[in-house]
Amino acid sequence: MNETIQLLHNHRSIRKFTSEKLTNDEVRTIVKAGQRASTSSNVMAYSVIGVTDEHLKKELRAVSGQKYVENNGYLFVICADLSRIAKLNKEKENIRKNLESTEQFIVATVDAALVTQNMVIAAESMGLGACFLGSLRNDINRVDELLQLPEYVIPLFGLAVGHPDHKPDIKPRLPFEAVFHENTYDKDKKEFVQAYDEILSDYYQKRDCNNRDDNWTNQMIKKYSVLTRMDVSAYVQKKNFNKH
C-alpha cells in the first residue's frame, strides 16, 4: 500500500477535538487542497464558509444538536453555489432554466461533496481529524438565515476539523463484492449485506467506546422508518435549485 492509500484506509470521523485552533495557514491549505478536486465543466459550483464567530457556532450547534459543531479547531460550512453563474446572466431564459434544473442541482451538490472530501483528506494528511455535519440540515432554513445565504446558494453540510482528542476504531465498510458490479448490475447481492451485518455487529460489540448490540440492517431500517428533514425539498426549490 502506498502512503495515499494507507491514509485513505486509516480514515475515521473525529468527533472530539483538543482546544487547539487551526492556524490561518492550515485553513488556507485545507481549502486550497479542496479546490483541487475535479469539478464538473470547471463550474466550481460551491462555496466554503469558515465560521469563526463563537455566537454563530453556538447557534449552529443548536441546529445540529452535536457539541463538536462548536467544540473543534475550525468549522466550515459547505454550500452548493450556482450564484456566480446566475450573476453572469440569469435574465437569459435558458441560463435561468439550466440553473434551476435537477441536472445543475446534481452538479452543484457533487462539486461541493468533492471539495469537502478533498479537504478531509488534506486535513488527515496534516495529522488533523474531521467530521462531516449533515446535522446542520436539521433546520436548513435557520442555517440559511444565520449565514445570510443569497438565492442559488444552499448549505449542504458542515465540516468540523481539529486536533483529535480520541482515536475511534476504524468502522468497517460493506465488502468489496457488495458494492462492485462488473458490466451490469447484479441484483442478487443480499448475502454480502448479511456478511456485513456480522462484521458490523462484531465491531459495535468490541470497539473501545459506545459499545452496543446493533447491525447495519437494523440501523438502516430504523433510520429510514423515520421521516427525516422533509422540509429540505421545499427549501431547495425556494432557493431556485432542483425546480424542474
Ligand SMILES: Cc1cc2nc3c(=O)[nH]c(=O)nc-3n(C[C@H](O)[C@H](O)[C@H](O)COP(=O)(O)O)c2cc1C
Ligand atoms: C454527508 C455526510 C454527513 C454526515 N453527517 C454527520 C453528522 O451530522 N454527524 C456525525 O457525527 N457524523 C456525520 N457524518 C459521518 C458519518 O456518520 C461517518 O462517516 C460514517 O458513520 C462512517 O464512519 P467513519 O467516517 O468514521 O468511517 C456524515 C458523513 C457524511 C458523508
